[in-house]
Amino acid sequence: MLRDLAYLLVYSEKTQRFGLISRLIIPVVILYLIFYVRLYSNTLFEEVVGLFLILIYELLVASWIRGFRGIISGLKLYLIFTAISSVVVLISGLLGMLAPEPATIPVTALRLVVFFIALILLFQLISLNEWRTIFEKLGLKTLSELYPLTLLQLPLVLYYLSESATAVKLKYKGRRLHRIVVPLILLVAHTSKSILESYVIYEFPSRVEIRLIGKRDVIIYITLIVLVIIILLIHMTFKFQ
Amino acid sequence: MSRELIVNNVLEIQDLWFKYPVGDWVLRGANLSVKRGEHVLIIGDTGSGKTTFIRAITNIGRLVYNGEIKGSIKILDKELSEYTSSELFKVIGVIGQNPYLYFTDLHVYRDLYNYALRVHRDPSRAERALRKIVEMMSLYDSLEKYFFELSGGEAKRVIVAKTLIADPQILLLDEPLMWLDEYGVKDILEVLRVLRRLGKNIIVFEHRFVPLIDYFDRILVLKCGKLHEVTVDVRRFLATRKAVLIGYSLMKNEYGERDIVLKTIGVHYYYNSKRVLQNVNITVRDNDKILIYGVNGSGKTTLLKILAGYLKPSKGRVVRRGDIIYIPQNTILFYTEETVRREVEEICKNKGRGVGCVEEGLKRVRLLNIDPDVSPFNLSHGQMVKLAIVLATISKATIILVDEPFSGLTYNDRLKLIKELLALDNAIILASSWIEPATISGWSRILKLENNMLTLLGNIKPTYTLEELAEVYNKLTGEIVA
Numbered sequence: 001m002l003r004d005l006a007y008l009l010v011y012s013e014k015t016q017r018f019g020l021i022s023r024l025i026i027p028v029v030i031l032y033l034i035f036y037v038r039l040y041s042n043t044l045f046e047e048v049v050g051l052f053l054i055l056i057y058e059l060l061v062a063s064w065i066r067g068f069r070g071i072i073s074g075l076k077l078y079l080i081f082t083a084i085s086s087v088v089v090l091i092s093g094l095l096g097m098l099a100p101e102p103a104t105i106p107v108t109a110l111r112l113v114v115f116f117i118a119l120i121l122l123f124q125l126i127s128l129n130e131w132r133t134i135f136e137k138l139g140l141k142t143l144s145e146l147y148p149l150t151l152l153q154l155p156l157v158l159y160y161l162s163e164s165a166t167a168v169k170l171k172y173k174g175r176r177l178h179r180i181v182v183p184l185i186l187l188v189a190h191t192s193k194s195i196l197e198s199y200v201i202y203e204f205p206s207r208v209e210i211r212l213i214g215k216r217d218v219i220i221y222i223t224l225i226v227l228v229i230i231i232l233l234i235h236m237t238f239k240f241q
Numbered sequence: 242m243s244r245e246l247i248v249n250n251v252l253e254i255q256d257l258w259f260k261y262p263v264g265d266w267v268l269r270g271a272n273l274s275v276k277r278g279e280h281v282l283i284i285g286d287t288g289s290g291k292t293t294f295i296r297a298i299t300n301i302g303r304l305v306y307n308g309e310i311k312g313s314i315k316i317l318d319k320e321l322s323e324y325t326s327s328e329l330f331k332v333i334g335v336i337g338q339n340p341y342l343y344f345t346d347l348h349v350y351r352d353l354y355n356y357a358l359r360v361h362r363d364p365s366r367a368e369r370a371l372r373k374i375v376e377m378m379s380l381y382d383s384l385e386k387y388f389f390e391l392s393g394g395e396a397k398r399v400i401v402a403k404t405l406i407a408d409p410q411i412l413l414l415d416e417p418l419m420w421l422d423e424y425g426v427k428d429i430l431e432v433l434r435v436l437r438r439l440g441k442n443i444i445v446f447e448h449r450f451v452p453l454i455d456y457f458d459r460i461l462v463l464k465c466g467k468l469h470e471v472t473v474d475v476r477r478f479l480a481t482r483k484a485v486l487i488g489y490s491l492m493k494n495e496y497g498e499r500d501i502v503l504k505t506i507g508v509h510y511y512y513n514s515k516r517v518l519q520n521v522n523i524t525v526r527d528n529d530k531i532l533i534y535g536v537n538g539s540g541k542t543t544l545l546k547i548l549a550g551y552l553k554p555s556k557g558r559v560v561r562r563g564d565i566i567y568i569p570q571n572t573i574l575f576y577t578e579e580t581v582r583r584e585v586e587e588i589c590k591n592k593g594r595g596v597g598c599v600e601e602g603l604k605r606v607r608l609l610n611i612d613p614d615v616s617p618f619n620l621s622h623g624q625m626v627k628l629a630i631v632l633a634t635i636s637k638a639t640i641i642l643v644d645e646p647f648s649g650l651t652y653n654d655r656l657k658l659i660k661e662l663l664a665l666d667n668a669i670i671l672a673s674s675w676i677e678p679a680t681i682s683g684w685s686r687i688l689k690l691e692n693n694m695l696t697l698l699g700n701i702k703p704t705y706t707l708e709e710l711a712e713v714y715n716k717l718t719g720e721i722v723a
Binding site: 006010011013069072127128129148151152155156159160163164165166167168169170171172173175176179180182183184186187191193194195196197198199200201202203204205206 | 296301305326327335337339341342343345350351355356359362385387388389513546549550565566567568569570571573574575576577587588591592618632636
């Protein structure tokens, strides 16, 4: 499970066939549609239908990037958010606090999932080198160096997290689990030095020539236009019913 | 004629001293001359300064670790200080212990291509150079992967290839066999053959050096901060040893029925629809010592995590009686407290054991020559493993699960560690991708994890027993007087 999370923030070489602008536009349009659906839906049902369509589109993009595993990861994320929301409702109820209606849990989870997948797509569609070049062009030199350094550590940290959790859980019989952060922080500090070594040896890769547009981008634009039109049509249908 | 062709000694180190910002001198006047085409093996105890030596001669010690350096280092007849970093790593390549830390991109092909572009500065030349290296190192299967998907052997091979893009004359390999199983070792042997064919100078720093010994012209020992030439002919000694057939099937029923502390019944485990374990049945009795041997990726860690109760089996069940302690391969992840003393106090407190437990723990910590007030994170790997075992025993854990504890240990330390584990009163399950521990007597059972199944290990014919390997190490290092 933890290892699966490593795939959420890694880009796919497949996406490089398309221009950068079209790849950036996908999550931007999705985020816009999420807010549009949330703010302008006439009924909860209309919002759910809109969000569901966005989710399907996101899963299609995810499956294009990472195959069937992309869909599974998206659905897992939905289940995790549903489980977290259920726990929150349960605890609120037990503590006598104002708890949301249990029926709203799947909808809230849906909102969160479509939002998070849109953010995740930003990482999956744009390569480390492209991010580095974008940051550099924006004058954010330090960020352009720190960002890849951080992202390169992530798969390793997630693996260490699983190891540390097993060891500490057994060592203290399930207590003091928060202490797993101690070895993790130290290990990350240690590996950071080694990653820095690798940058001294191999240097930062040269800035890439970013391909802003490509012939195939039209596929992305068509699918996005179709999605926008369907959501607008649904909105109109509900509005004039 | 170019400088490279006329220089005889490709590396000339005289009176090299190095220290980190905190602590004493690690290197204390080391000398080394390496002739063109010469291959050198450097061995030494854990913490003797092998990695530091690499950091010192590549200037990484000063640039990344803010260390202090004294002495003369000449690479291809040019002082280290005359090189820029970019120039230096075109003549000297470094392959570190943990290859996963040497990637500067997540995607393997992209990582190699970026470096080729950095070196050759032209896309078509970079592409050509990369194609050549990929072919030479047979990397086709690794190119489309993410670096974290590679096995240890594959990752090392990729990093060697990456280093070769710049075509350096000298290659420094820091523990190239670390974490590798027998297949990974074969991979590295093949890599060394290729490097030799290319006429490179190879300097290897390795604990598990015996499989590589035929590749080297000279062997040196790093001891007390200095390099010492070895005069003992260990090859002759090794040649006198014959592989002996060791059978294990007879051990199956050697032990009588005792209290079962752990039992798995038909355990299956799937990960992303892929079968990892199939119908695993294992019964562990109090005081059993079980060795699980399996190559990298065979599912040993997964099995230990299932036994520990961290992972739930997809099918089947696990019955546990008593406490379990899990010591991960990366032992640093076992520790959570600021000092060793706090480690002892917390484990006693959380396991509901009294003051006597703390006193006993501290006494045993001192027996390991560990100061209770130091941070556990500052200990050497060997000390970390030993301390974890002390903590497990004082907590009265019924079963101790140990995952690949041998990385970074000399043959001698490995032998001592196994003997210490076998002498404990607790049930021990040790997972190893290295077969030599099986040559030590005292195991209740030796199991093999292969093709997702756990079976009793049949006969094995290791080239050398662990005791012989330790003897070789002692012969090499014993003659050196500090």
